[in-house]
Amino acid sequence: MIPGGLLKSAYAEDPDRFIAMCTSQWCDTLTRILGVEVTLSGMVPGDGVLVVSNHRSYIDIAVIGKYLHCSFLAKAELGRWPVLGWAATAARTVYVRRDSAESRKKSRETIRKKINAGISFVVFPEGTTSRTGLLPFKKGIFRTAAEADIAVVPVTVRYHNEDSSWVDDDTFIGHFVRTFGRKKLQVSVSFGPAFRGTDSEKLMHIVRDRIYKTLTQEEPGGPKAREITH
Numbered sequence: 001m002i003p004g005g006l007l008k009s010a011y012a013e014d015p016d017r018f019i020a021m022c023t024s025q026w027c028d029t030l031t032r033i034l035g036v037e038v039t040l041s042g043m044v045p046g047d048g049v050l051v052v053s054n055h056r057s058y059i060d061i062a063v064i065g066k067y068l069h070c071s072f073l074a075k076a077e078l079g080r081w082p083v084l085g086w087a088a089t090a091a092r093t094v095y096v097r098r099d100s101a102e103s104r105k106k107s108r109e110t111i112r113k114k115i116n117a118g119i120s121f122v123v124f125p126e127g128t129t130s131r132t133g134l135l136p137f138k139k140g141i142f143r144t145a146a147e148a149d150i151a152v153v154p155v156t157v158r159y160h161n162e163d164s165s166w167v168d169d170d171t172f173i174g175h176f177v178r179t180f181g182r183k184k185l186q187v188s189v190s191f192g193p194a195f196r197g198t199d200s201e202k203l204m205h206i207v208r209d210r211i212y213k214t215l216t217q218e219e220p221g222g223p224k225a226r227e228i229t230h
Contacts, residue, residue: 016092020069020119023091027065033182037182039062042191045153049194050105050111050145053155054123054134054211058084058168059179060157064083064186070120073107073126075140098127098138108144114152122155125204131165134212137204147198153194154207156214160186 031038036059044067045051053064061072072088076095079085094110097103111121126135126143145152159165164185166175179185192210197203 002121016114016119017069019092020071023065023071027062030062034180037186038064041186041188042131044068044191045120046192047113047120048190049120049146049151049153050115050141051120051122051153051155052207053122053124053157054215055126055129055160056157057129060124062188063157064122064155068120068122070122071114071123071124073111104140108140111146112148112168129165131167132163133214134208138198138203142204143200144185146198146203149196151194151196151215152203152207154210155190156190158215169210186224
């Protein structure tokens, strides 16, 4: 889908939106090929929103992206990965160097412009993956949403087998083989309601609380899902 989309986008009236549509189709195809079974709850939002999700694995991209015409924010290192880096760049992922204030500012400006043009953006504000619970959120993207009056939609991703999370020093190849060596991978994706606000701090806490409460309800054992504060 992405290779064909790249060729056709050169002739599209709005190449960014066309690539966003192709990305959704590519994500849907990928989940089917890999045998990922996604259980969806909540209402999938329309175009032009900021989607904020907890982060478990690189697989999150496909299980969320299949429902949206969207692009993603990712750490700059992803662009250098074999295969995945090429696919992310083809899908017009916005890369950010988290150690650079200028890079963070530029990425937020790009996201705002694309959302205003009707392309949804998926962001993982924890900044890295975790097996359970929820890490603290990075604040920058919520400042952008508050200043530009952008709707923020919380999304919760839960893998029925916690070992499907890609964390710590696990290698990509090793994790991929173990995860997709099973007959099927079951994932739950829950879309929450859209939130807006002019207070970025308050907006961040509202969205984060929504994701945390959904995790608490859905993680195996319910209350075992814990908040991570360090």
